[in-house]
Structure formats: structure tokens, C-alpha cells
Amino acid sequence: xxxxxxxxxxxxxxxxxxxxxxxxxxxxxxxxxxxxxxxxxxxxxxxxxxxxxxxxxxxxxxxxxxxxxxxxxxxxxxxxxxxxxxxxxxxxxxxxxxxxxxxxxxxxxxxxxxxxxxxxxxxxxxxxxxxxxxxxxxxxxxxxxxxxxxxxxxxxxxxxxxxxxxxxxxxxxxxxxxxxxxxxxxxxxxxxxxxxxxxxxxxxxxxxxxxxxxxxxxxxxxxxxxxxxxxxxxxxxxxxxxxxxxxxxxxxxxxxxxxxxxxxxxxxxxxxxxxxxxxxxxxxxxxxxxxxxxxxxxxxxxxxxxxxxxxxxxxxxxxxxxxxxxxxxxxxxxxxxxxxxxxxxxxxxxxxxxxxxxxxxxxxxxxxxxxxxxxxxxxxxxxxxxxxxxxxxxxxxxxxxxxxxxxxxxxxxxxxxxxxxxxxxxxxxxxxxxxxxxxxxxxxxxxxxxxxxxxxxxxxxxxxxxxxxxxxxxxxxxxxxxxxxxxxxxxxxxxxxxxxxxxxxxxxxxxxxxxxxxxxxxxxxxxxxxxxxxxxxxxxxxxxxxxxxxxxxxxxxxxxxxxxxxxxxxxxxxxxxxxxxxxxxxxxxxxxxxxxxxxxxxxxxxxxxxxxxxx
Amino acid sequence: xxxxxxxxxxxxxxxxxxxxxxxxxxxxxxxxxxxxxxxxxxxxxxxxxxxxxxxxxxxxxxxxxxxxxxxxxxxxxxxxxxxxxxxxxxxxxxxxxxxxxxxxxxxxxxxxxxxxxxxxxxxxxxxxxxxxxxxxxxxxxxxxxxxxxxxxxxxxxxxxxxxxxxxxxxxxxxxxxxxxxxxxxxxxxxxxxxxxxxxxxxxxxxxxxxxxxxxxxxxxxxxxxxxxxxxxxxxxxxxxxxxxxxxxxxxxxxxxxxxxxxxxxxxxxxxxxxxxxxxxxxxxxxxxxxxxxxxxxxxxxxxxxxxxxxxxxxxxxxxxxx
Numbered sequence: 001x002x003x004x005x006x007x008x009x010x011x012x013x014x015x016x017x018x019x020x021x022x023x024x025x026x027x028x029x030x031x032x033x034x035x036x037x038x039x040x041x042x043x044x045x046x047x048x049x050x051x052x053x054x055x056x057x058x059x060x061x062x063x064x065x066x067x068x069x070x071x072x073x074x075x076x077x078x079x080x081x082x083x084x085x086x087x088x089x090x091x092x093x094x095x096x097x098x099x100x101x102x103x104x105x106x107x108x109x110x111x112x113x114x115x116x117x118x119x120x121x122x123x124x125x126x127x128x129x130x131x132x133x134x135x136x137x138x139x140x141x142x143x144x145x146x147x148x149x150x151x152x153x154x155x156x157x158x159x160x161x162x163x164x165x166x167x168x169x170x171x172x173x174x175x176x177x178x179x180x181x182x183x184x185x186x187x188x189x190x191x192x193x194x195x196x197x198x199x200x201x202x203x204x205x206x207x208x209x210x211x212x213x214x215x216x217x218x219x220x221x222x223x224x225x226x227x228x229x230x231x232x233x234x235x236x237x238x239x240x241x242x243x244x245x246x247x248x249x250x251x252x253x254x255x256x257x258x259x260x261x262x263x264x265x266x267x268x269x270x271x272x273x274x275x276x277x278x279x280x281x282x283x284x285x286x287x288x289x290x291x292x293x294x295x296x297x298x299x300x301x302x303x304x305x306x307x308x309x310x311x312x313x314x315x316x317x318x319x320x321x322x323x324x325x326x327x328x329x330x331x332x333x334x335x336x337x338x339x340x341x342x343x344x345x346x347x348x349x350x351x352x353x354x355x356x357x358x359x360x361x362x363x364x365x366x367x368x369x370x371x372x373x374x375x376x377x378x379x380x381x382x383x384x385x386x387x388x389x390x391x392x393x394x395x396x397x398x399x400x401x402x403x404x405x406x407x408x409x410x411x412x413x414x415x416x417x418x419x420x421x422x423x424x425x426x427x428x429x430x431x432x433x434x435x436x437x438x439x440x441x442x443x444x445x446x447x448x449x450x451x452x453x454x455x456x457x458x459x460x461x462x463x464x465x466x467x468x469x470x471x472x473x474x475x476x477x478x479x480x481x482x483x484x485x486x487x488x489x490x491x492x493x494x495x496x497x498x499x500x501x502x503x504x505x506x507x508x509x510x511x512x513x514x515x516x517x518x519x520x521x522x523x524x525x526x527x528x529x530x531x532x533x534x535x536x537x538x539x540x541x542x543x544x545x546x547x548x549x550x551x552x553x554x555x556x557x558x559x560x561x562x563x564x565x566x567x568x569x570x571x572x573x574x575x576x577x578x579x580x581x582x583x584x585x586x587x588x589x590x591x592x593x594x595x596x597x598x599x600x601x602x603x604x605x606x607x608x609x610x611x612x613x614x615x
Numbered sequence: 616x617x618x619x620x621x622x623x624x625x626x627x628x629x630x631x632x633x634x635x636x637x638x639x640x641x642x643x644x645x646x647x648x649x650x651x652x653x654x655x656x657x658x659x660x661x662x663x664x665x666x667x668x669x670x671x672x673x674x675x676x677x678x679x680x681x682x683x684x685x686x687x688x689x690x691x692x693x694x695x696x697x698x699x700x701x702x703x704x705x706x707x708x709x710x711x712x713x714x715x716x717x718x719x720x721x722x723x724x725x726x727x728x729x730x731x732x733x734x735x736x737x738x739x740x741x742x743x744x745x746x747x748x749x750x751x752x753x754x755x756x757x758x759x760x761x762x763x764x765x766x767x768x769x770x771x772x773x774x775x776x777x778x779x780x781x782x783x784x785x786x787x788x789x790x791x792x793x794x795x796x797x798x799x800x801x802x803x804x805x806x807x808x809x810x811x812x813x814x815x816x817x818x819x820x821x822x823x824x825x826x827x828x829x830x831x832x833x834x835x836x837x838x839x840x841x842x843x844x845x846x847x848x849x850x851x852x853x854x855x856x857x858x859x860x861x862x863x864x865x866x867x868x869x870x871x872x873x874x875x876x877x878x879x880x881x882x883x884x885x886x887x888x889x890x891x892x893x894x895x896x897x898x899x900x901x902x903x904x905x906x907x908x909x910x911x912x913x914x915x916x917x918x919x920x921x922x923x924x925x926x927x928x929x930x931x932x933x934x935x936x937x
Contacts, residue, residue, distance in 0.1 A: 081887065085887060085890070110896075111887070111890040111891050112890060112891060112892065112893035112894075112896050114891070115891035115892065115893070119891075120891070122884055124884070126825070126881070127880075127881040127882075127884040127885050127888070128884065128885075128888050130814070130817070130818050130821065130885055130888060130889060131796065131817065131821065132665065132795045132796035132817070132821050133795060135903060135904075136795075136903065136904070139902075139903030139904075140892050140894075141891075141892035141893055142901075142903075143900055143901050143902055143903060144892055144893035144894050144895070144896060144897065144900060145893050145896065145897060146896075146897035146899045146900060146901055147901060148901065149901055149902070149903070149905070152901055152902070152903045153903060156903055172667065172795075173821075174821075174824070188892070192891070192892065192893075386839075388835055406845055406846070407845055408835060408838035408839060408844075408845070409838045409841060409842065409843040409844070409845060410845075412838060412839045412840070412841055416839065417835075417839045419832065419835075419836055419839075421832075421877075423873055423876065423877060424829070424832050424833045424836045424873050424877070425836040425839070425840065425873075426873065427837065427840070427869045427870075427872060427873065437840055437841070438840065438841050441840065441841040441842050470876060484840060485839070485840075488840075488841060
């Protein structure tokens, strides 16, 4: 275990450039990570190998990689948490060099001192917030440092202002949304006045608008206030536009460290690592002509590049460009007998309306996506249809029978409900025991349920029967939980955020599983509660968007994605390609949802333009 | 006919054995039955958690609220049981000012009254001497129970003990329901209790609802997988209640693993966060919040002083316990 003593110890609140609050610029610093290897156990495999990185002020760096690639370990190392706090064998060092030439070895510093140089926040804000009230949470660190009262107050106000949460100071933590909690967690880290922030998947539980808010704040922290920001993320589509550098980590090694306009091309390197590059980059690879300056990072940039390219084409041929939309598909209207019906559902929590006289019909065999911001009522609707909640007014029925509150085991005879946190659903000591749970507790009468072995094969875990569920990866646990539901042969499924926290490989594996399930059980009804627009685009027959407990949109995915402004008001953003299509053709009633599709359309546009010119 | 029933139940071995069984086994079920009926597992999230409000009790200095249950506890030990009931009556005044929600009142009633009833029952059966008057003497068939029967002296002694349970619970729950966890830390720190202890208390109160929420979630997940936790519709029937209790007990190992794993993961992260926020690195911890005593605090202080003086006077007049 390689550990060096620090050459200097920072005084509380006196890290290089600290504090960068009140709009002041953070000072000069450089964080250097030179890690030959890091292992969690002496005989274990190296989790990090040959990492040479440096980070400076005013820079926002995105670290991407598949699950298990070592990117979260790298984040812990950058924050000085390994090997001292997390444990393991480190060969190398992480040093912070200030503008005055002082170099601190973060791996040797006590955690509270390291936290004044590099702040870290984690994926789940719930366990990072240990006080009851927002101001008390942010003040907790400065209070513990024994700073003067005036300094504590100044840091609390400065940190909350930096994350645009001044108005939340007196709120109870438990009353905050996921995005607000994450902002408070960032503020609490900022109150320790670190010049560099490391964030491990801070947006994984957030809706697209919440994600954008957090990203804008991080962008402001780096570009206006001079903090260094290092972000570990899966959601490249949503974050890459804010990045100054993108790093791809796989197998514990840094494979790519480039400006985002260059980092993703060719995309084969990313696909090989199991990371899906942003859709706009894929488009740039398919249609390279307009993007000679580099891959587009935002819809606006892509639209501008395409508009420029179209202009050249139009000028050259002297013809009017005709925008082509995909062939309009008939709106999916529920037909056949209903699987779920809701009439005038009203649900409220502590005086706040979660569902406002909502009526909905889901036909048998239909795959419906419920989308909307956090707190819009999606999960409440799913929970009411399952019988978890009792409505204040209205009624719900499932396959013609009324849904009775609390009679969940009975409802589960017909409907499987996949929770957002699948760890709550796994009770067995092995994969096989998990899949046999249903057999032990009774398969509903009259159901032709598949055997545990059949389901294990379906979910791709046939060879992992003896493995403990907690030794599986997150994606495998997700598939196991879904498989466990399938052993009851449900007639309908309600899936609550099934892709949250999954990397591309595991999300694809889940998509494949859903496709197999859909093929195998043609009559299966499915309600998808999700922020993942890829899931919506790929599987939903119909999209219902909720806002403040009311349905504001009920149509097919392609038509829904064409209404970007309406979706934005619901806290949802269409996929980048759909947004680009909508920007290119604001009148389009339906839009493309994938890069290949749009690239075909663009080609069609050019061909049609040429045909029109030749005519 | 009524005469025959009287005779059968009170003057035959079979009847008296049946009554003794009912006293021994049905009375203890009152607590769980009340709990199932009025609280349930899902109601646990409302137990021992802060309830936001703008009442005068909420606005009191948290240090005073922290001292209040300690003071009441000490006074209840010093006073004789009759005066402890008077003290219990006085502790209801803050509740009247507080006006808690109906949900809380229901839970309060169950978690305070059920143990008090059980205390009276257990002492009634087991705080007996051969000279005591027995309300109901157990027949020979119940000799294995180790009691001669239900005694008047035992019931009275149980009522004495119950008084102290009631008064302490009433005062402590006022503190818990009306004090924000952050104020708990602040008050404990100000009253020179260890910082880490204050934080542990705060974290406990902050995450207790989360724990119950998670328990609720895991139970739902188990139900989705086919396990039946639904409350019996005819809950007053012993068999239904026993079956429900059996199902709950059998599920304990099932529910424990996900909750334990989730909690341990959360604790690890919380410890990292607390350390990175410099918990315990200085003895002179400063505070963001400053509290100045107000009129209500002054009145509360005067009430406390009057209570102490009144207790001293009562003890002086022979109302003390010792």
C-alpha cells in the first residue's frame, strides 16, 4: 500500500482558491492523479491501472465507462477517499498543486481536510443529507470546522445561492424533490469550499428537466466561478454539451481523454467499450458532410450545421428544399377489452394533489408509457392501479374487476409490478431460490406459469442459478426481479423506471429481454413509468404525459416527441434526434427517433431536392 | 338460562378454566389487536417522527423541550402515584396547545395506552400475595400459570406503574413530535451532550420514517411476489389475528435482508459524508443558528419552576413516594 505523508496541511477553509462562493472565482490549482494501480484487495484484480490525469479550474470533465470499468473508483481516488477511507492497495498518488506551489497528497490527508480541497457527492442524495433542514445540512460542515458564526452564515448563503436553492433554506429535506436534494448535496459539499468537485452520477434519479438544472448549475460553477468539476455519468446525451473534456474509462484504464467534439469519433471505440455515444454523434458519423468541424454536442449545433449544409445544397442546385417527415402512423387508440381503467381518480398526499380527476383506459396487449417530471403523478398512478394507494375519489379496475386497496397479493395474481429499486424485491439466497419463490408461495389458480428454469433461460441467468442476487450486477438484478415477476405469469406488467442507473450494455440487455417477453407473451399489457425516452421510442404503442396529476398528452411516441414545447412543460425532453427533427421541421406532426432513421430522411431530402431540381 | 351460564362459567372447573385462559391469553392480545386495527405496519412511519406545525410548542426553545421530559421523569419518580396522575393531567396541557393530527392521536393512544393496560394486567396477575383479595381465583387446572389469580392489589399496583409510563411517554413524545432533528443536535450540543451522540439522535429521528417507508416498500414487493400481508377483515376473531401475526412473523427473515443490506449501504455512505464534513474535529463547534429566548420560553420556564415548587410542596405535605 503506497501512502505518502502530506507536505503541508491546509487550514480549515483555506484550500487553494477557497472559498469560491459569493460569485468569486476559485484560484489556480491542478489536481494530478498518477495511479500505477489500485486494488481493493491485495490479491485482487487491479481496478485502476496506469491512470495519468490532471484537472484544473474552470473545467468540466465527464468520465464515462461501462459498469465495473473503474470510473466510480477513480472518482473516490480523486476525492482522496482511497486507500485511507475506502480501503485497498494504491500504488500512486493524487496530489493537489496550488498556485503558490504547495502540493498536497490527498490520499494521506484526513478526510475532512481532503474534503476542503476536493468535494464529492454520490449517486443517491438521500444518504448524503443527514440533517432535517436544508440550511442546517449546508451549515453542518462549516459548523464542525468551528468557523466563526458570520463565516458559517456566509458559506451557507453562498453555497445555496451557487446551486440556486436560496429559497429552500428553511425547507425540510424530506419535502424536497430528487433534483432539489441533489442540489442541496452539492451545496453542502461546496460549503466546505473545495476548488474541485467530483460528482458520481448525480443525475441518475432525475427527470430530464431536473438533470438539465443540475448540469446548468455545474456549468456555472465551473465556467463562472472557476471550480473544477469532474462528473461521472451514463447520460451522455444530456451532459456532453456542457463538457470541456470527455474521458472514457474501461478495464480500469483511460482509453480516451479528448475534447467532446473529437472524443466520440469514431464511435466504434465507444461501442466496443459498451458505452453508447450520444445520438447526435452517431448522426454525425452517418452523415459526416455537414459536421466537418467535429461532432455536434447539442441539438442547436446539429441543426445549425445541417441548415448550413442544406443551404449549400440548395444554392448549388438552386432548388427549394423540401422537408420530409416519416410516413405518418395512425394514432394508437385503445381497442379491445381494457386491462386497466381509471375513472376520475383523485389522490392527494398531505394536502398536495398527486392525481387530479384522472381518467385513463389501457387496452389489453397495449404497451403504454407514462412520462412526466418527478412528482407529476406517474408512480402514484401506477401505485393506485396496483392497489398500493387508495384514491380520495374515483375508481380503478383491472381486467374488469375493481382494484381494492391493500389487496396486493390478489392483484399480483394478474399484475406484476417492478419497483424502481429492485433490491427491495429480492429475498432469496440464490438466483434459483428467487425464481422458486413464487412456487413456494403459490401460483395463482388457472395460470399456466413458466417454470423457474424457463424463466432463468429467458432472462439470461440460466448459468447463474447458484449465485447470490447481491453478487449480480445491477442490470442482472434488474432482469432477475423481472424474471421473478414472470414466474407468476402475469397478464400485465407495471415497470417503474426499469432502466434507472443501468449502463448501455445492461439497458440493452433489458431491452432485449422486454422484446423477448413481448414476443413470447403477445397478449401481455405493459405500463412503463419512465424518463428514458429510448425505452419509450422502442417499446411504447402510446405515450401519456402527466403534469401535476393531469393528462396533458395522449398519443403515439413519434407524435409526442414532435411536441417538444408541451413535453418541456411536463419536465420531459424528447430524444436528441427527435428534437433535431422537430427543429428542422417545426410543422412535422411526427418525428424520427433514431440517428439512422433521421440520416435516411436527410438522404431522402437531398435526393428529393435533387429530383426536384432535375425536374 | 343466565343462571345456568353463570353456574357453568363460574362454578364449574371447565368454565373457570375457560375464563382463566381468556384472562391469560386474550387480554395480552388487546395490545397487538389495537395496533393492527389502528396503526398497522404502515402506520409505523408516523411514530416517533417530527410533525411540522406552527404551534407555540413548536416555537419553544429546543433546550427547554429537551429538559421537559427529563424534569417530568424525575418528578414522577418523586411523587406518589395519585399525584403522578395529576402530573399526567398537567402533561396533557401541552398536547392541547399542540393539537396533533388525528393520525398522531390514534397512534399515540395505542402506543401509550396499550403498554399501560398490559402493565396493569401483568401486575394484576403476578403482583399477588396469599392475603390479597382475588377478583378471580384461577382453578387448579391453571396451576402451571404460576399465579393464584387476578388480584385487586396487583391491579392497583399495576395502575401505579402505568401512571409513570403514561406521564413519561406523554412528556417525551411532545419533545419528539415538536422538535426538528437539527434542533435536537443543536440543543444536545448546547446542553453539553456529546456532539456525536447528538448527531446519532438526529440521524435516528431523520431516518426513522425512511426505514418504515422502506419496510413498507419491501412488504409491498413481497406481496407483489405473492406473499399475503393483508390485514384480516374480521380482525377481532382470534384465529384471524393469530394467522395474521404468524404470517408477519414468518416474513421477518424475508424482510430483514433487503432492509439490512440497504441500511448498511446507506450507513457507509453517511459515515463518509459525516467524516468529510469534519464531524468531531473541533471541540468548539460553532452554530449557524442563533436562538434568543422569547416570551413563550419565559412562560414555559416559569411553568417549569412552578411545577418544581408545587412538587416540593406536595412532597412536603406527604404526597411524596418516599
